[in-house]
Amino acid sequence: MSVADLKKNIHKLDTGYGLMSLTWRAEPIPQSQAFEAMHRVVELSRERGHKAFFNVGEFYGPDFINLSYVHDFFAKYPDLRKDVVISCKGGADNATLTPRGSHDDVVQSVKNSVSAIGGYIDIFEVARIDTSLCTKGEVYPYESFEALAEMISEGVIGGISLSEVNEEQIRAIHKDWGKFLTCVEVELSLFSTDILQNGIAKTCAELGLSIICYSPLGRGLLTGQLKSNADIPEGDFRKSLKRFSDESLKKNLTLVRFLQEEIVDKRPQNNSITLAQLALGWVKHWNKVPEYSGAKFIPIPSGSSISKVNENFDEQKTKLTDQEFNAINKYLTTFHTVGDRYEMA
Numbered sequence: 341m342s343v344a345d346l347k348k349n350i351h352k353l354d355t356g357y358g359l360m361s362l363t364w365r366a367e368p369i370p371q372s373q374a375f376e377a378m379h380r381v382v383e384l385s386r387e388r389g390h391k392a393f394f395n396v397g398e399f400y401g402p403d404f405i406n407l408s409y410v411h412d413f414f415a416k417y418p419d420l421r422k423d424v425v426i427s428c429k430g431g432a433d434n435a436t437l438t439p440r441g442s443h444d445d446v447v448q449s450v451k452n453s454v455s456a457i458g459g460y461i462d463i464f465e466v467a468r469i470d471t472s473l474c475t476k477g478e479v480y481p482y483e484s485f486e487a488l489a490e491m492i493s494e495g496v497i498g499g500i501s502l503s504e505v506n507e508e509q510i511r512a513i514h515k516d517w518g519k520f521l522t523c524v525e526v527e528l529s530l531f532s533t534d535i536l537q538n539g540i541a542k543t544c545a546e547l548g549l550s551i552i553c554y555s556p557l558g559r560g561l562l563t564g565q566l567k568s569n570a571d572i573p574e575g576d577f578r579k580s581l582k583r584f585s586d587e588s589l590k591k592n593l594t595l596v597r598f599l600q601e602e603i604v605d606k607r608p609q610n611n612s613i614t615l616a617q618l619a620l621g622w623v624k625h626w627n628k629v630p631e632y633s634g635a636k637f638i639p640i641p642s643g644s645s646i647s648k649v650n651e652n653f654d655e656q657k658t659k660l661t662d663q664e665f666n667a668i669n670k671y672l673t674t675f676h677t678v679g680d681r682y683e684m685a
Contacts (some may be wrong), residue, residue, distance in 0.1 A: 341425075343499045346462060346522045349391050349425055350550045354655050355620065356393035356640035357381045358554060363401035363409060366575025369644045371409060378413050380649045382420050388655070391425050395525070395552065395640045397467070398430035398453045399437060407456035414458065421459075427501055427525070427552070428453050431466030431484065441470025446487035454496055463522050464488060465501035469509060479512040480505075485520075492520055501525055501552065507539035514547050521549060528553035528623055528637070530562060530595060530668070531583070531677045541626070545634035553623050556639035559584075562619035564596055583679030591678045598671055603664050613657055616641070620652060621660040622668060 341349070357378070362369045369377075378394070385392035400406035407428070414421045430449035433440055440449070450464055466484050473481035491497045499522040502510060514521055524544050526535050532555065535541045544551050559578055560566050569586045572579045582588055599618055607613050613621070623639040626632055643649035652658070660668075 341462060341498050343520055343522060346425065346499045347550070350393065350523050350552075350638070351636050352390040353393055353550075353636075353638045354388070354624070355653050355658070356395055356552060356638050357649075358395045358640040358642045359406060359409065360395070360397055360400045361642040362644060363406040364397075365401075366573050368401060368405060371412060373645060374409055375413050375416065376646050377643050377649050378409075379417065379420070380646045381643070381653065382417075382423050384649070384653050386423055391423050393552075393638070393640070394424050394426050395554070396426060396428050396457075398428065398449060398456070399432055399434040399467070400429075402434075404452070404456040407453060411456060411458040425462045426457065427463040427465065427523075428457070428461050429465050429467040429503060429525075431470070432468065437467075439466070439468040439470035439472070441466055441473055441481045441484040443483040443487045446484050447491065450488070450491045450496060460496065460498070462498045463501045464491065464497045464499075465503040465525060467503050469505060480509050482516070485513060485517045489517065489520055505540075507543045510540065510543050510547070510549075514549075518547075523550040523552050523638075525552040525554055527555050528639075529556050529558040530599070530619055530622055530672065531558040531592065533672065536626075541632055541635065541637075545632045548634050550636040550638055553637055553639045556623045557616055557619050557641055561592060561596065562599075562615055564600065564615040567593070581679060583677065585679070588678040595671070595675050595677075598675075599668070602667065602671075603660075614651060616651060617654065617658045618660065618664075620658040622665065624658065625660050625665045628662075 362374045382392045396406050396410055430453050431441055431446050454461055469480050488500050500520045501522055502513060502524045510524060526540060528535055557563055569584055572584060578584045599615060603618055604613055604615060620639050620641060623637055626637045641652040643652050
């Protein structure tokens with residue numbers, strides 16, 4: 341598939357599927373359960389006339405387990421591969437998660453991922469820009485993307501996504517490698533609105549790049565299921581984040597209470613909405629804001645069961661009215677999340 345076709349397929353998406361939480365946890369979701377959820381995502385996407393979007397990672401668990409799930413899923417359902425766009429993160433030390441962006445490291449990461457998945461990967465992204473290679477004041481390491489371009493020319497991958505980049509990096513990489521770029525993956529949720537203030541979203545709109553919004557449910561905070569740090573399983577990295585400490589949750593959950601009381605509870609029974617659907621609807625509502633018309637905001641929630649997939653991918657339910665959207669944004673002007681995205685407690 342050409343880069344142009346990849347961009348068209350991505351732009352058709354309402355919601356993508358994040359597979360990280362299937363395997364990057366103390367106890368991975370059993371394959372049988374994960375496959376049911378993955379199959380449902382593909383089924384829903386096919387019904388809506390577009391490909392599904394699987395967001396996966398080389399380091400989402402030990403021993404390439406995340407990619408092994410994808411490999412085994414398509415081994416079981418080979419006819420579904422043509423109906424899925426796979427976007428894979430790599431370019432990092434799988435044990436320490438330190439960026440490894442040298443030419444040879446990126447090539448090896450791509451080859452490892454292709455081997456683990458068992459074939460072609462539509463989109464590849466280095467998870468973080470390896471700024472340690474920028475010894476002369478460069479904005480980004482040229483060799484990382486030179487390696488990815490080589491992998492595209494060899495037919496191993498189809499295109500490039502950017503991940504966790506700033507405005508300056510997006511512009512510089514787009515200038516040099518724009519013909520290979522398909523999208524930009526960054527965090528966006530009601531708890532993490534940075535890209536709306538720091539120029540990233542505006543830059544993507546200007547350059548016509550879709551925005552893949554990871555953690556749209558605030559790593560579970562916006563589902564209403566987390567009330568205290570004790571609700572997070574042992575071994576889950578969220579347990580050690582400042583944002584999820586009991587002290588921080590006292591403040592952070594005030595946003596969840598506002599959403600529940602002022603939006604969810606005020607909906608009529610024949611137009612109900614869950615907290616998770618509200619959170620996804622808020623992300624997607626930015627597509628209606630004129631200044632971002634050149635981009636496409638696409639949330640990529642997880643979903644470890646058919647019921648969660650059905651909830652998250654319900655296009656009719658995951659919608660807000662303009663009045664609700666404005667009320668939420670007004671509240672956010674006085675709300676400040678306690679704990680940065682990766683700040684440790």
